[in-house]
Amino acid sequence: MPKLSVRNLTKRFPVSDGPSMLALDGVDLDVEEGEFIAFVGPSGCGKTTLLRIIQGLETATSGDILIDGKPARGPGHDRGFVFQQYGLLPWLTAAQNIGFALEAKGVPARQHGDITERVLATVGLKGFGDRFPHQLSGGMQQRVGIARALAIEPDMMLLDEPFGALDALSREILQNEMLGLTERMGKTVLFVTHSVDEAVCLADRVVVMSPRPGRIRDIVPIDIPRPRARLGEALRDTPEYSAKRQLLWNQLMELV
Numbered sequence: 001m002p003k004l005s006v007r008n009l010t011k012r013f014p015v016s017d018g019p020s021m022l023a024l025d026g027v028d029l030d031v032e033e034g035e036f037i038a039f040v041g042p043s044g045c046g047k048t049t050l051l052r053i054i055q056g057l058e059t060a061t062s063g064d065i066l067i068d069g070k071p072a073r074g075p076g077h078d079r080g081f082v083f084q085q086y087g088l089l090p091w092l093t094a095a096q097n098i099g100f101a102l103e104a105k106g107v108p109a110r111q112h113g114d115i116t117e118r119v120l121a122t123v124g125l126k127g128f129g130d131r132f133p134h135q136l137s138g139g140m141q142q143r144v145g146i147a148r149a150l151a152i153e154p155d156m157m158l159l160d161e162p163f164g165a166l167d168a169l170s171r172e173i174l175q176n177e178m179l180g181l182t183e184r185m186g187k188t189v190l191f192v193t194h195s196v197d198e199a200v201c202l203a204d205r206v207v208v209m210s211p212r213p214g215r216i217r218d219i220v221p222i223d224i225p226r227p228r229a230r231l232g233e234a235l236r237d238t239p240e241y242s243a244k245r246q247l248l249w250n251q252l253m254e255l256v
């Protein structure tokens with residue numbers, strides 16, 4: 001049974017002065033446990049909307065989201081979300097931001113310290129728990145965002161352009177760390193990105209979406225063997241990488 005099934009999903013948004021707008025149309029997708037799926041497509045094709053519906057932050061107009069074969073209704077701690085703009089509460093420290101998510105899940109307060117330390121260490125921020133977001137760089141804030149999602153031990157991680165607000169160098173560093181992290185943890189990951197390189201580097205399959213209304217145009221398997229993290233920068237020099245990158249690039253160029 002797939003970890004996640006998206007079945008004939010449609011989303012319409014109301015428009016004040018006219019007919020509603022069809023943002024997603026008949027989206028069908030099965031995701032296996034432990035798979036890393038990247039979503040790419042032109043701006044406005046519904047990637048964020050699809051992720052938000054899977055997360056339960058938005059309702060579908062029709063269709064179903066099944067997790068382990070059961071309909072998902074609303075948000076759940078089985079799904080951890082990482083936002084583009086980090087989504088940290090500025091008046092709380094890094095550790096308190098993570099504690100906030102643990103409290104929401106109902107984890108007893110006496111366990112917060114250990115869990116927070118562990119997840120901060122996982123994302124390379126050991127010793128930074130007492131820093132406020134404004135005392136951290138963008139890359140470090142997003143590491144806290146990832147640590148917060150990991151802290152609730154979700155089965156599935158949903159990341160919406162998580163590195164989109166970062167400078168090029170921080171972005172590449174975090175991509176490499178993300179690769180290592182997901183290969184070690186084996187979690188199911190859904191990852192929206194505008195970067196073809198990021199998609200090829202990280203994903204097992206890349207879902208290419210067409211412009212409005214958003215539909216799945218193609219699903220491209222990325223059969224570069226894992227673990228890829230050990231290749232580091234050399235990953236981007238392999239012929240498989242270049243071939244997939246070109247294929248996806250050509251598809252996206254046809255869509256814009």
Ligand SMILES: Nc1ncnc2c1ncn2[C@@H]1O[C@H](COP(=O)(O)OP(=O)(O)OP(=O)(O)O)[C@@H](O)[C@H]1O
Nearest residue numbers: 013014023041042043044045046047048049050212
């Ligand atoms: N809450 C909303 N109300 C009305 N329209 C919306 C809402 N959210 C999204 N839309 C519209 O739905 C379409 C899909 O938006 P969405 O943000 O999902 O696209 P996207 O592929 O993630 O775009 P981008 O790559 O630019 O982030 C867009 O036309 C957008 O304007």
